[in-house]
Amino acid sequence: MTNINEREIVEFGGIQFEAWTFPSLEADGKLVRTLIPLAQEGPKDRFPADGPYHRSMLAASRGISAHILDVIGEKNQIPGLPKCVNEHGFSAAHLNLLGDDDFYPECWQVLQACGWASNYGQLAKSTYETVREHDGSEVFTLAKDCFGEASDCYILERAGIYLTEPFTRPWYAANILSAYYARQDDVLFGYLWAEYRLKLRVQKIANTGGKVISASRQAGERTQALHKDLRDQRFRRMSELLDNLGVDSAAAQCETEGLGNWSTIKRQWNRYHKKGDT
Structure with a gap:
């Protein structure tokens, strides 16, 4: 391994x-x-x-945190309690967590683009067939008994196991719909939707970074290989010249032959010779 x-x-x-x-x-x-x-x-x-804090009437951000605000101010307001926003700031209850990217059309657009759905709220025939092939026909009856009209959202969750890998865009879309409509798990839904939106903002940076790392490493390896070839040429030529010349004269001769600066050659040779390498 x-x-x-x-x-x-x-x-x-x-x-x-x-x-x-x-x-x-x-x-x-x-x-x-x-x-x-x-x-x-x-x-x-x-x-x-x-990062620095920025706020407008419609949105606020700091670093990778960026949210649409509840500008009406009543979405999460509990009657009788102080407002969740004032001239000093606001609490998390003032955030419009669905933002301007409402999860329902976003998820169905993703699923349509992947061929899992033929329309909003309508699964593709191939999606049903995939789930039936792996889970059996009884899964549709069980889903209907457990989740009623939201059973198709659970079927999407199952399809996400077979049609893609975890943490891909369609995987999130399928599981977000299932968490909200079928499982009705607010914590799971909120976490998945927040992470989904975060990935849309920062994943491109991370992927670009990975490419930069790979390119830098490859460039470093190429440079190291070139340096090793030149060093080997210098050492071979120095070994030949030292039969008749001193180190300084041999290094100077290498410079005239285009093998680099004589002082660099001498320094490399002395370090190489001191280590006792052959």
């Missing part, structure tokens, strides 16, 4: 990530490279990396 490589620490947009390379779970034996947000030690009174 291939061992996990030593980690690299990289930074994008003020956020540090650990860059890991590890074996794929597939049988192809390929290595997979990923970025994992770094849990940093530091003062507990603030986040390790945060």
Whole structure:
């Protein structure tokens, strides 16, 4: 089994990530490279990396946190209690967590784009067939008994197991709809929808970072290989010349032959010779 490589620490947009390379779970034996947000030690009174606070009438943000506000101010207001927004600031109850990207059309658009749905609220025939093939026909009766009219949202959850990998865009879309309409799990729904929106904002940065890391490593490896070839040429020529010349004269001759600066050649040779390498 291939061992996990030593980690690299990289930074994008003020956020540090650990860059890991590890074996794929597939049988192809390929290595997979990923970025994992770094849990940093530091003062507990603030986040390790945060940006300035910005607010308008419609929205507010700080760092990667960006939300539409409940401008009407009544969405989560409890009669008799102070308002959740005033001239000093606002509480989390003032956030419009559905934002301007209402989850219902967003999720169905994703599912239509992937061929899982033929229209809003209407699953594609192939989606039913996939779930039937894996879970059996009885799953539709069980889903109907448990979730009533929301049974198709649960079927989407099942389809997400068979038609894609976890944490892909259609996987989130299917599970968000199931959490809200079928399972009616507010915590699960809220977490998935918040994470979905966060991924839309930062995943591109993380993916670009991965490509930059890979490109930088490849460039470094190419440069190192070129340097090694030149060093080997220098050492071979120095070994030939030292039969008749001193180190300084041999290094100077290498410079005239286009092998680099004589002082650099001499320094490399002395370091190489001191180590006793052959």
